[in-house]
Amino acid sequence: MPKTYDEFKQLDMRLDMSRGKPAPEQLDLAWALLNEAGSTGFLARDGFDCRNYGHALGLPEAREFGASLLDVPVGQVVAAGNSSLELMYDALAFAMSFGVPAGEPWSRGDVAFLCPVPGYDRHFSICAALGIRMIPVPMTDDGPDMDVVEALVREDASIKGIWCVPLYSNPSGAIYSAEVVHRLASMPTAAADFRLFWDDAYRFHHLTDTRHTTPNVLDACVAAGHPDRALIFASLSKVTIASGAIAFLASSPRNLAWWQQRSAVRTIGPDKLNQLRHVKLLRDRAGVEQLMERHRALLRPKFDAVTAAFRERLTGVPDVSWNEPAGGYFISLYVPAGLAKRTVALAAAAGLVLTPAGAAFPHGDDPHDRHLRIAPTFPSLDEVHVAAQGIALSLLRAIDEATR
Amino acid sequence: MPKTYDEFKQLDMRLDMSRGKPAPEQLDLAWALLNEAGSTGFLARDGFDCRNYGHALGLPEAREFGASLLDVPVGQVVAAGNSSLELMYDALAFAMSFGVPAGEPWSRGDVAFLCPVPGYDRHFSICAALGIRMIPVPMTDDGPDMDVVEALVREDASIKGIWCVPLYSNPSGAIYSAEVVHRLASMPTAAADFRLFWDDAYRFHHLTDTRHTTPNVLDACVAAGHPDRALIFASLSKVTIASGAIAFLASSPRNLAWWQQRSAVRTIGPDKLNQLRHVKLLRDRAGVEQLMERHRALLRPKFDAVTAAFRERLTGVPDVSWNEPAGGYFISLYVPAGLAKRTVALAAAAGLVLTPAGAAFPHGDDPHDRHLRIAPTFPSLDEVHVAAQGIALSLLRAIDEATR
Numbered sequence: 001m002p003k004t005y006d007e008f009k010q011l012d013m014r015l016d017m018s019r020g021k022p023a024p025e026q027l028d029l030a031w032a033l034l035n036e037a038g039s040t041g042f043l044a045r046d047g048f049d050c051r052n053y054g055h056a057l058g059l060p061e062a063r064e065f066g067a068s069l070l071d072v073p074v075g076q077v078v079a080a081g082n083s084s085l086e087l088m089y090d091a092l093a094f095a096m097s098f099g100v101p102a103g104e105p106w107s108r109g110d111v112a113f114l115c116p117v118p119g120y121d122r123h124f125s126i127c128a129a130l131g132i133r134m135i136p137v138p139m140t141d142d143g144p145d146m147d148v149v150e151a152l153v154r155e156d157a158s159i160k161g162i163w164c165v166p167l168y169s170n171p172s173g174a175i176y177s178a179e180v181v182h183r184l185a186s187m188p189t190a191a192a193d194f195r196l197f198w199d200d201a202y203r204f205h206h207l208t209d210t211r212h213t214t215p216n217v218l219d220a221c222v223a224a225g226h227p228d229r230a231l232i233f234a235s236l237s238k239v240t241i242a243s244g245a246i247a248f249l250a251s252s253p254r255n256l257a258w259w260q261q262r263s264a265v266r267t268i269g270p271d272k273l274n275q276l277r278h279v280k281l282l283r284d285r286a287g288v289e290q291l292m293e294r295h296r297a298l299l300r301p302k303f304d305a306v307t308a309a310f311r312e313r314l315t316g317v318p319d320v321s322w323n324e325p326a327g328g329y330f331i332s333l334y335v336p337a338g339l340a341k342r343t344v345a346l347a348a349a350a351g352l353v354l355t356p357a358g359a360a361f362p363h364g365d366d367p368h369d370r371h372l373r374i375a376p377t378f379p380s381l382d383e384v385h386v387a388a389q390g391i392a393l394s395l396l397r398a399i400d401e402a403t404r
Numbered sequence: 405m406p407k408t409y410d411e412f413k414q415l416d417m418r419l420d421m422s423r424g425k426p427a428p429e430q431l432d433l434a435w436a437l438l439n440e441a442g443s444t445g446f447l448a449r450d451g452f453d454c455r456n457y458g459h460a461l462g463l464p465e466a467r468e469f470g471a472s473l474l475d476v477p478v479g480q481v482v483a484a485g486n487s488s489l490e491l492m493y494d495a496l497a498f499a500m501s502f503g504v505p506a507g508e509p510w511s512r513g514d515v516a517f518l519c520p521v522p523g524y525d526r527h528f529s530i531c532a533a534l535g536i537r538m539i540p541v542p543m544t545d546d547g548p549d550m551d552v553v554e555a556l557v558r559e560d561a562s563i564k565g566i567w568c569v570p571l572y573s574n575p576s577g578a579i580y581s582a583e584v585v586h587r588l589a590s591m592p593t594a595a596a597d598f599r600l601f602w603d604d605a606y607r608f609h610h611l612t613d614t615r616h617t618t619p620n621v622l623d624a625c626v627a628a629g630h631p632d633r634a635l636i637f638a639s640l641s642k643v644t645i646a647s648g649a650i651a652f653l654a655s656s657p658r659n660l661a662w663w664q665q666r667s668a669v670r671t672i673g674p675d676k677l678n679q680l681r682h683v684k685l686l687r688d689r690a691g692v693e694q695l696m697e698r699h700r701a702l703l704r705p706k707f708d709a710v711t712a713a714f715r716e717r718l719t720g721v722p723d724v725s726w727n728e729p730a731g732g733y734f735i736s737l738y739v740p741a742g743l744a745k746r747t748v749a750l751a752a753a754a755g756l757v758l759t760p761a762g763a764a765f766p767h768g769d770d771p772h773d774r775h776l777r778i779a780p781t782f783p784s785l786d787e788v789h790v791a792a793q794g795i796a797l798s799l800l801r802a803i804d805e806a807t808r
């Protein structure tokens with residue numbers, strides 16, 4: 001293990017830790033099972049030929065599977081292609097061009113979204129591309145700061161929605177509390193067509209013995225008299241095959257009808273053979289949970305390696321902190337103001353590519369240059385051990401430079 | 405075989421011929437081969453793990469494959485998901501919201517598309533959904549009536565594009581002539597950002613010994629000084645698996661960069677495992693052509709059954725005609741004015757569901773109610789024999805009713 005930044009640099013690593021990608025060993029878990037399922041043919045349980053056109057909202061058993069995973073009625077779930085990001089983009093693009101049910105096109109006026117920060121860079125990229133103004137709001141360990149959120153949405157009718165990653169939030173690891181979910185579902189909003197874009201990306205991605213959950217947001221919205229407020233997005237990309245899984249959209253019957261109408265123009269439907277393979281492979285929620293235990297066995301040591309290195313090197317260093325997430329794909333490292341970019345540059349100079357500093361903020365702009373997103377899933381455990389030391393040593397060098 | 409409409413009705417068929425779907429026997433052709441390819445793993449030729457994220461524009465060998473199929477440089481092809489319709493929608497939606505390279509968003513003004521009729525209903529649905537005005541232009545056997553097209557685009561800057569199915573056009577079977585392609589590529593347009601939406605859906609779908617081709621439209625556009633005019637769309641949906649193949653987009657380098665920029669926000673990329681299976685299964689253009697010979701062997705008798713029945717029953721009937729296509733998926737049947745809808749209704753009353761009359765026209769409105777789209781691919785050959793008689797008998801009954 002390197003003991004100084006210069007020793008780390010001499011290792012001349014060639015490692016890209018910039019994205020939250022699963023490791024090959026994780027992909028092996030589902031691959032073996034998918035290959036078995038591949039021999040089970042192309043007929044759905046009702047005899048439907050999954051090779052042909054049809055079922056634009058997804059294979060019925062894939063929708064049922066999604067409904068059981070998301071704990072919503074099957075009629076309120078779409079089983080789609082290989083990317084929940086596409087569903088989020090399309091939902092937002094449809095809202096911009098056509099409006100949501102009973103609303104006018106969002107693009108007719110100024111449109112803003114609340115963006116809890118730090119957050120997911122791809123959410124922010126969608127807003128930037130669609131010309132949606134982004135208003136950062138602070139994250140707490142329980143979700144977004146609801147006093148700030150409520151005050152903003154009550155007054156400003158241009159605020160049409162908020163990005164939410166309710167469980168093991170990307171990248172802070174926050175778990176939305178029941179109170180936060182209740183307040184999001186029930187808060188008065190100046191915009192009648194306000195939407196929660198609920199990206200339940202890490203619903204089954206536990207790193208501890210506790211399978212954390214968040215309250216059912218559709219139920220919470222119904223109970224609060226806002227049945228159409230939430231759009232839930234999820235996928236199995238980090239359960240089975242990163243680029244070849246199933247994505248789901250769940251919402252109210254009215255929003256589903258809207259989605260069906262809009263998406264029917266665009267698509268002939270998803271790859272139902274892949275959906276069939278997934279249903280046959282995973283069977284049900286228990287099947288997913290079993291598989292995720294095996295992911296956890298691979299991932300937990302990597303997260304522990306990072307936090308152990310940080311504890312060893314960074315304990316007591318002023319203005320430095322990090323989270324030890326109970327799930328998800330990321331660790332957030334907070335460094336002294338003004339040193340995040342420099343830390344990333346020092347790591348890069350030693351051959352370790354980190355997520356660009358600021359990526360977790362709208363337009364890539366971390367106003368205090370304090371936040372680093374660490375993505376320990378893809379490299380091997382040995383590499384993570386070295387990389388974690390390298391990150392800590394790069395930060396210490398940056399601090400040293402700044403105080404010289 | 406039924407001899408009268410009443411006999412046909414007594415058969416009480418339960419057959420849906422409304423869409424151009426491949427038959428199960430066609431899907432079997434690729435299925436066996438895909439299953440073999442399934443055992444060949446997940447590694448691309450350069451060792452890339454196709455199960456993980458990456459290659460948003462498609463697996464390099466899948467792009468090469470597409471380039472060889474479409475006869476364009478590999479850097480100008482995207483290998484995407486399971487639907488070329490999605491690529492067409494997204495390209496048009498991107499143009500509406502953001503404009504094409506160096507243009508302003510189309511949605512800022514009145515936007516119109518030329519729609520050769522009869523044409524493909526899903527093209528027209530996209531225009532309708534996006535608020536694009538549709539201007540029908542007549543089809544000839546050589547493609548759209550270019551005198552009409554040239555006169556319109558020269559004067560009207562709101563006309564931003566035209567839908568083209570250059571080979572075995574849906575549903576007329578027209579084959580664009582070299583002159584038509586040249587005129588489309590070179591015609592002066594009032595809109596500087598005019599685009600050819602070139603849906604090369606039936607490029608390999610021959611029904612005769614002659615493998616018809618149309619000139620390379622990208623080359624034609626470059627030669628005419630309009631390098632960015634054409635966007636080519638194609639897919640293997642009717643080559644391998646209808647809902648699980650590969651779609652391709654090909655265009656100029658500048659348009660490709662535009663596509664990459666816009667689509668990178670939306671997607672994490674296509675299912676590369678499926679692309680790998682396809683490349684391993686089909687190998688190259690010769691592999692596709694071999695497979696298409698086997699499709700042809702299944703399809704040709706069905707098309708022959710329809711035209712034989714029409715010849716038997718409808719020869720000499722005033723104002724009735726049909727085409728005998730050299731490729732593609734459809735036969736157009738022209739009936740006396742005002743009788744298309746009635747013919748469809750009579751067939752439906754006998755249990756035979758045809759494509760709705762008017763479907764091949766913008767907004768489903770055939771001004772003379774004359775055109776029927778016949779889709780003989782999906783039913784068995786025996787069913788096609790009966791259905792073709794049934795269509796002819798339904799039409800004769802409609803004529804009989806009208807002249808009583």
